[in-house]
Amino acid sequence: MRYAEAGYYLEVDLATGNIERVETDPKLLETHLGGLGTSVKLHWDRVPPETKPFDDGNLLVFSTGLLNGTPAFSCNRTVVTFISPQSELLAYPMMGGFWSAELKYAGYDKIILKNKSPQWVYLWVHNDKVEIRDASHLVGKGALETQDLIREELNEPNAQVAAIGIAGENKVFTASIEQSRSSASRLGGGAVMGDKKIKAVAVRGTKDVFLARGAEFMEHMKGITDYINFRNENPVKGVMTILSGIGSPQEFKHTDEKWHTENFMWGNARVRRRDFWSKEHEEEWVSTQLNAVKRFVSCYNCPQQCGALVSHKDVPRYMAKCFGKLTYSMGAQVDQLDFNFRILQRATEYGVDSFSTPQILAFAVELKEAGILTDKDFEGCPSDPEGRFSWLLDRVVRREGIGDVLADGTYWAAKKIGKGAEEFAHNTIKKHEQLPLKLSTLDPLYFLMYSTNEKISITQIEGNWPQAAFPTREQREAFVKDWPQLPDESWKQILLEWEPRGEKGIPYFPTPEMCSQIVDWMEMLHNIDDAIGLCAGMGSFCLKPPYHIHNYPKLISAATGMDLDEAGLKKIVNRSRNLHRALNNRLGMTRADEKPPEDHWKKRFPELEQKLLDTYYAYKGWNMNGIPTRARLEELDLKYVADELEQRGILKNG
Amino acid sequence: MAKIKKKVKRIKIDADKCNGCRSCEIACSAFHATPKYSSINPARSRIRVITHRLKDIWLPVFAGEYAPAECSGRDVYIIDGKEYDECGMCRAACPSRDLFKEPDSGLPLKCDMCEGEEKPLCVTWCLNDVLVFEEREEEVEEEEAAKPGELDLGIESLTNRFGLQKVMDTVARMSRKG
Numbered sequence: 001m002r003y004a005e006a007g008y009y010l011e012v013d014l015a016t017g018n019i020e021r022v023e024t025d026p027k028l029l030e031t032h033l034g035g036l037g038t039s040v041k042l043h044w045d046r047v048p049p050e051t052k053p054f055d056d057g058n059l060l061v062f063s064t065g066l067l068n069g070t071p072a073f074s075c076n077r078t079v080v081t082f083i084s085p086q087s088e089l090l091a092y093p094m095m096g097g098f099w100s101a102e103l104k105y106a107g108y109d110k111i112i113l114k115n116k117s118p119q120w121v122y123l124w125v126h127n128d129k130v131e132i133r134d135a136s137h138l139v140g141k142g143a144l145e146t147q148d149l150i151r152e153e154l155n156e157p158n159a160q161v162a163a164i165g166i167a168g169e170n171k172v173f174t175a176s177i178e179q180s181r182s183s184a185s186r187l188g189g190g191a192v193m194g195d196k197k198i199k200a201v202a203v204r205g206t207k208d209v210f211l212a213r214g215a216e217f218m219e220h221m222k223g224i225t226d227y228i229n230f231r232n233e234n235p236v237k238g239v240m241t242i243l244s245g246i247g248s249p250q251e252f253k254h255t256d257e258k259w260h261t262e263n264f265m266w267g268n269a270r271v272r273r274r275d276f277w278s279k280e281h282e283e284e285w286v287s288t289q290l291n292a293v294k295r296f297v298s299c300y301n302c303p304q305q306c307g308a309l310v311s312h313k314d315v316p317r318y319m320a321k322c323f324g325k326l327t328y329s330m331g332a333q334v335d336q337l338d339f340n341f342r343i344l345q346r347a348t349e350y351g352v353d354s355f356s357t358p359q360i361l362a363f364a365v366e367l368k369e370a371g372i373l374t375d376k377d378f379e380g381c382p383s384d385p386e387g388r389f390s391w392l393l394d395r396v397v398r399r400e401g402i403g404d405v406l407a408d409g410t411y412w413a414a415k416k417i418g419k420g421a422e423e424f425a426h427n428t429i430k431k432h433e434q435l436p437l438k439l440s441t442l443d444p445l446y447f448l449m450y451s452t453n454e455k456i457s458i459t460q461i462e463g464n465w466p467q468a469a470f471p472t473r474e475q476r477e478a479f480v481k482d483w484p485q486l487p488d489e490s491w492k493q494i495l496l497e498w499e500p501r502g503e504k505g506i507p508y509f510p511t512p513e514m515c516s517q518i519v520d521w522m523e524m525l526h527n528i529d530d531a532i533g534l535c536a537g538m539g540s541f542c543l544k545p546p547y548h549i550h551n552y553p554k555l556i557s558a559a560t561g562m563d564l565d566e567a568g569l570k571k572i573v574n575r576s577r578n579l580h581r582a583l584n585n586r587l588g589m590t591r592a593d594e595k596p597p598e599d600h601w602k603k604r605f606p607e608l609e610q611k612l613l614d615t616y617y618a619y620k621g622w623n624m625n626g627i628p629t630r631a632r633l634e635e636l637d638l639k640y641v642a643d644e645l646e647q648r649g650i651l652k653n654g
Numbered sequence: 655m656a657k658i659k660k661k662v663k664r665i666k667i668d669a670d671k672c673n674g675c676r677s678c679e680i681a682c683s684a685f686h687a688t689p690k691y692s693s694i695n696p697a698r699s700r701i702r703v704i705t706h707r708l709k710d711i712w713l714p715v716f717a718g719e720y721a722p723a724e725c726s727g728r729d730v731y732i733i734d735g736k737e738y739d740e741c742g743m744c745r746a747a748c749p750s751r752d753l754f755k756e757p758d759s760g761l762p763l764k765c766d767m768c769e770g771e772e773k774p775l776c777v778t779w780c781l782n783d784v785l786v787f788e789e790r791e792e793e794v795e796e797e798e799a800a801k802p803g804e805l806d807l808g809i810e811s812l813t814n815r816f817g818l819q820k821v822m823d824t825v826a827r828m829s830r831k832g
């Protein structure tokens with residue numbers, strides 16, 4: 001009997017059509033839990049580092065998390081893993097929505113897609129019945145549209161469908177995988193689906209998920225439920241609205257966008273508009289949003305409501321969440337939110353990442369203004385900013401003309417274009433576009449998070465530690481007073497001493513040692529969430545979340561029957577985390593890649609930055625090149641990894 | 655006939671507030687698992703959230719009576735311009751559809767208001783206050799108070815499907831096997 005997990009992987013060879021239901025080794029639960037952890041293990045074992053993103057051998061894995069399908073609120077993430085065409089490292093974008101629980105109920109923990117299909121197909125998983133079906137009639141259809149079309153043709157209103165739009169079909173490097181109100185967007189999972197010619201994966205499951213000690217599990221959930229209710233009634237004070245609550249950013253609920261519009265950069269992550277939020281702009285933005293949002297929508301088993309059903313004027317309906325609400329208007333430097341709500345519908349049906357894509361389009365606009373791209377590249381393009389952005393988006397998703405170059409993202413496009421275009425691809429880490437933030441003084445915590453995490457996307461690294469020091473001692477005291485999520489009481493002192501500026505402010509405080517401890521802790525929380533399938537918005541990504549290091553082990557133990565304490569849980573996620581690092585090292589990643597954009601902060605401190613990296617690497621048990629040491633790996637029962645890294649000449653002298 | 659007092663339990667459904675999370679389905683299926691809370695399967699839930707996201711339809715429906723035969727006609731509701739599925743608001747476990755039937759045995763499911771619990775589980779687990787539980791006392795005729803239990807319903811549905819004789823034979827055979 002398997003608890004919490006289904007105990008089976010579904011292996012699908014798209015080239016031959018061979019489908020197998022493979023029982024997994026129960027030991028994997030003890031060594032890597034599930035979700036991202038077991039997926040990393042799978043990629044390490046089965047995808048050699050010579051594999052290129054569009055090779056047959058690049059596995060595309062859709063994974064549930066360990067607690068998906070159980071009553072644990074907000075455990076609904078699907079982790080998609082593959083070698084990214086953009087970063088050429090292992091990517092693991094996640095989506096919320098309803099898909100992963102359905103897969104668990106169908107009796108599988110993961111779907112492993114191998115090789116490429118000769119024609120367009122989609123996969124239909126209905127409990128034990130699994131079919132590869134023709135998708136030629138779905139080619140060219142929108143990512144949302146496809147989901148409903150498949151439900152209709154299967155006559156299965158309850159099927160959950162993850163699909164790509166035409167961006168994925170055309171292997172655009174920012175192509176997303178869309179599913180109900182959610183998407184796995186970052187780093188080109190949609191492109192890998194497109195390369196494998198699989199338009200969608202539809203799932204319906206009606207089997208049981210078992211809990212080892214169900215009554216005890218429900219008892220723990222009572223405490224968590226009380227805390228969710230408490231936090232929904234008591235937002236954290238002294239931080240901006242968007243950070244005060246729990247859940248992912250409730251962008252479609254909050255209408256006050258003063259902070260984002262005046263602190264995030266417009267255009268190609270360039271222009272800061274400190275006085276944007278005028279009466280006039282506020283009025284248009286608020287009324288556009290209030291009129292467009294028909295209903296707030298949650299993910300599976302989640303009481304929060306981060307998503308929305310959008311019905312904006314004459315635009316066909318769609319669902320949206322998070323910062324996609326404003327990234328297109330800001331990228332295009334269009335003052336009206338109306339534009340964003342229009343273009344976002346197309347972008348969602350095309351299936352593109354709404355963080356990277358607007359920056360790619362804005363990058364093209366800048367290159368044109370700088371004379372690097374020419375009139376010929378822009379032939380037929382309207383001259384107004386809205387028209388220009390929409391025209392560019394249409395080219396990119398179809399890989400037409402200049403769109404074909406831009407579709408690889410700013411880093412690769414700049415390389416191809418040459419003529420100094422590299423200067424304009426200024427906002428990437430590991431070849432991946434970052435949030436359009438440009439700040440003043442180096443923040444040591446953020447420096448480490450940006451540089452070292454495998455996620456390559458800050459929003460999924462940060463979280464439990466406040467983004468900035470509180471201005472007054474009273475505020476700090478009030479914040480630490482009620483902070484049960486901390487691993488140790490002694491940490492409170494750091495926050496109490498931390499000031500916005502001066503000796504006890506950034507960049508020198510928190511000290512590199514303290515920063516290492518804090519960043520490592522936040523990262524670990526994300527890794528736990530990614531293994532159990534919990535939405536980071538209810539755990540690692542928010543201040544004072546309902547799930548934390550003191551209750552995760554209890555829930556996992558009650559669900560699985562393992563007897564796991566905090567130390568045991570930490571060891572498991574550390575094991576997976578170091579395996580993940582080794583995997584990316586094996587793909588060529590080293591210290592040289594670990595740097596935030598040059599212009600991310602105006603005031604940089606090169607010596608301190610090196611010290612931060614040194615200290616953090618040492619804290620992690622990595623050598624000064626960012627590679628886990630033999631000692632560290634052996635302590636985590638990863639001797640086989642150390643051996644291989646040594647054999648390949650990646651790890652030298654232990 | 656003697657009058658007795660009976661508790662009438664009611665769940666008020668404010669469907670406009672529903673965000674489609676389906677926590678209610680999870681809680682219901684966990685509560686009715688044997689042993690209690692040992693497994694989860696929304697397909698066994700006695701509440702189902704009928705969902706058409708782009709049509710703005712999220713409609714929690716509770717499992718009602720078992721219907722041995724389907725209706726001779728069908729209904730389709732349009733409310734506020736939204737067209738609901740055929741029979742969309744019907745609570746019956748009926749031969750015309752899979753709704754409210756155990757996925758493996760096909761036996762009918764029926765909401766029992768979580769017998770024995772202070773408050774129905776789906777109500778407790780809906781943190782959006784879509785489901786509100788109310789209780790009141792009413793006087794009823796004694797006879798009416800006796801309603802068939804889950805076992806009666808299950809046997810009735812089996813009898814309808816396979817005939818009484820076959821069911822009896824099978825039970826006899828199973829009891830011989832021990």
Ligand code: SF4
Pocket residue numbers: 074076096097246247248297298299300302303304305306307535536537538
């Ligand atoms: S917090 Fe928001 S994004 Fe996270 S699971 Fe809930 S509804 Fe989804």
Ligand code: SF4
Pocket residue numbers: 681682683685699700701716717764765766767768774775776777
């Ligand atoms: S009241 Fe109880 S039996 Fe009825 S639907 Fe709700 S949880 Fe299920």
Ligand code: SF4
Pocket residue numbers: 671672673674675676677678679703714779780781782783784785
């Ligand atoms: S728990 Fe409440 S909000 Fe969630 S689907 Fe059920 S009725 Fe709707």
